[in-house]
Amino acid sequence: MMTLLSFERELATLYKELEEKTGLEKKELKNLIEERLKVIYKSLTPYNIVEVARHLDRPQTLDYIKELLTNFVEIKGDRISGEDRSIIAGIGKFNGLSLTVIGSNKGHTIIERLKSNSGMIGPSGFRKIARAVDIASNTFKTPILTFIDTPGARVSPETEKEGSVAALSEPIKAFLKAKVPVLSVVIGEGGSLGALSLLVSDRILMLSYSYLSVISPEVGASVLFKDRSMKKDIAKALKITSEELLNFNVINGIIEEPFTGAHRNPELTIQTVKEALQKEFELLLKEPSENLLKRRAEKFEKFKI
Amino acid sequence: MDIFKRKNRIYVPVITEEIAKETLIRCSSCGRLINYKDLKNNLNVCPYCGHHFRMSIQERINLLTDTDTFKAINSDIEPLDVLNFYDGAYYKNQLAKVRQETGFNSALITGKAKIDGVDVAIGAFSFEFIGGSLGFTEGEKIVKLFTYAKKNQLPVVVKFSSGGERIQEGVFSMLQIVRIIQAVDVFKEDGGLFISILTNPVYGGASAIGMLGQFVFAEKDAMIGLTSPRITQLAFGMNFSRELQSAEKLLENGFLDGVFERKDLKSTISKVLKIYTNRSLI
Numbered sequence: 001m002m003t004l005l006s007f008e009r010e011l012a013t014l015y016k017e018l019e020e021k022t023g024l025e026k027k028e029l030k031n032l033i034e035e036r037l038k039v040i041y042k043s044l045t046p047y048n049i050v051e052v053a054r055h056l057d058r059p060q061t062l063d064y065i066k067e068l069l070t071n072f073v074e075i076k077g078d079r080i081s082g083e084d085r086s087i088i089a090g091i092g093k094f095n096g097l098s099l100t101v102i103g104s105n106k107g108h109t110i111i112e113r114l115k116s117n118s119g120m121i122g123p124s125g126f127r128k129i130a131r132a133v134d135i136a137s138n139t140f141k142t143p144i145l146t147f148i149d150t151p152g153a154r155v156s157p158e159t160e161k162e163g164s165v166a167a168l169s170e171p172i173k174a175f176l177k178a179k180v181p182v183l184s185v186v187i188g189e190g191g192s193l194g195a196l197s198l199l200v201s202d203r204i205l206m207l208s209y210s211y212l213s214v215i216s217p218e219v220g221a222s223v224l225f226k227d228r229s230m231k232k233d234i235a236k237a238l239k240i241t242s243e244e245l246l247n248f249n250v251i252n253g254i255i256e257e258p259f260t261g262a263h264r265n266p267e268l269t270i271q272t273v274k275e276a277l278q279k280e281f282e283l284l285l286k287e288p289s290e291n292l293l294k295r296r297a298e299k300f301e302k303f304k305i
Numbered sequence: 306m307d308i309f310k311r312k313n314r315i316y317v318p319v320i321t322e323e324i325a326k327e328t329l330i331r332c333s334s335c336g337r338l339i340n341y342k343d344l345k346n347n348l349n350v351c352p353y354c355g356h357h358f359r360m361s362i363q364e365r366i367n368l369l370t371d372t373d374t375f376k377a378i379n380s381d382i383e384p385l386d387v388l389n390f391y392d393g394a395y396y397k398n399q400l401a402k403v404r405q406e407t408g409f410n411s412a413l414i415t416g417k418a419k420i421d422g423v424d425v426a427i428g429a430f431s432f433e434f435i436g437g438s439l440g441f442t443e444g445e446k447i448v449k450l451f452t453y454a455k456k457n458q459l460p461v462v463v464k465f466s467s468g469g470e471r472i473q474e475g476v477f478s479m480l481q482i483v484r485i486i487q488a489v490d491v492f493k494e495d496g497g498l499f500i501s502i503l504t505n506p507v508y509g510g511a512s513a514i515g516m517l518g519q520f521v522f523a524e525k526d527a528m529i530g531l532t533s534p535r536i537t538q539l540a541f542g543m544n545f546s547r548e549l550q551s552a553e554k555l556l557e558n559g560f561l562d563g564v565f566e567r568k569d570l571k572s573t574i575s576k577v578l579k580i581y582t583n584r585s586l587i
Contacts, residue, residue, distance in 0.1 A: 153531055155531050155532050155537050155541060156543070156545070157545045157546070157549055159531065160530050160531065160545070160549045160550060161558055163555075163558060163559070163560050164530075164531045165515075165516050165529060165531060165555075165560065166560050168510075168512075168513035168516075168531075169486050169517060172482070172483055173486060173490060176483070176486065176487055176490065192470075193479070193482075193510060193513070196479050199483075200483055213475065213476060214470050214474075214475050214479045215470070215472055216540075218540060219532075219536065219539075219540040220472055222539035222540045223472060223536055223539075223540075224472060225392075228539075228540075230392070233392055233393070234392060237388070237392045238388070238390075238472070238475045238476075240475070245476065248476075248477075250477075300480060300484050300487065301448075301484060301487070303481070303483075303484065304441065304445050305382060305383075305385050305441050305442065
């Protein structure tokens, strides 16, 4: 059975019954659950959305790459300190279009999550992003697609020793200099400086139940109140949902997930994302390539007083 | 554990007028009583153990620049509460209060000044203004400072002490980092010199910007890292040695050009500035 989120727990008994039922009864019960879910998902709080964004069954960067790209060849390592599996980068074909993909990947299973540090990006990950951007911009001259799904930058004795502070700016600098169109999609968690390292793009899309925030609601609550239980209030105050950020013109569009969340129908979600990407690239590639860098810089320059 | 012993505590309250009225202050590092006057005459450094207390922004400007040469620029840029941030209290009100208390509009003071006779564009973060955090106003002022310096062909000196992004300004505080990196890059590609001074503490996005200087110097007792040990503990339940984020450790790991006592900061910056401004261009 699927892991139920805190606001779905009222359905636990129904789900249990569902396993015992067969035939018409099962179908009816399934419909009942769907109806209930529809109602629940209509009024999710910002923190509920954070919970959905973190669901382990949501499609992740590697799933999108597997479904959407052919001839994918991975770019690994930062050539300085190591290979950070929280970042997946590589080149491939998307519908006949040569593309460079860079995304943060959390992993579904415990083993995967251990290998990828749950998508938390360390110094070698930041430098790998910069290296992939450089390859895309100067060698292959392909558009870049980024998938954002990270709780944030990794904090550990190792990352402090290897110098996260110095590596953080590398991807941002690289994207600001990339002479190719860049498209970003927030597919799950868009956590702080980790997300920022993949966000410097020409257009930003968000899945409907993803979030983008300067700080995770839990850490925000710790900093402001020394009390993690304030996370729900902080999630609301921070304005981190796709709808709010579209209103602020921080992002350019929302990709609607299946109404009960991407984790309940990964196939449909990936298909919807594919269609959105096709449209976006058509538009992006039509734009004249001169002044691309200037336009990108100006885009971020508009976030001022 | 050793690291929690009093002698290693680095978070130190600022010496306010209220405290100043009392004549004796206990050093939070060595625990000895210091005469207030002695402390002030010694650049807010404990005369016994050498612990560096925080300085007010005015003291900092006096320390780094030649007497009466500092002229503030863009000090009238007012802060903005785009999110209408409310977490039990309104950020608006917090801003109004801290602006009244400090007399500043933001956590960053920028201006032009002379350092040993050399003209510079200078910025200094004030930790007293919401933890020296980085938001709209601070982002705007840094961008403007680097643009001003490029136009007037001046080297830039920025003194950092910042907890990181201003949480109350949400994703917009994070986006300031992109703007700042862009402005610094344009400045540096034009041949501009950026000297970064890291003083206790420098965390989050501020550390990423602080590291962009061609010369990055830290003041003794500075803590520099991604998140502070306190937040790391609260947020991730993880303890790691404070020593890892000490300026001395960062120097050893190759991220700084030097760690200096407060009294030696200006002369060090001045040496770099003089070589830069007196070079024969090839």
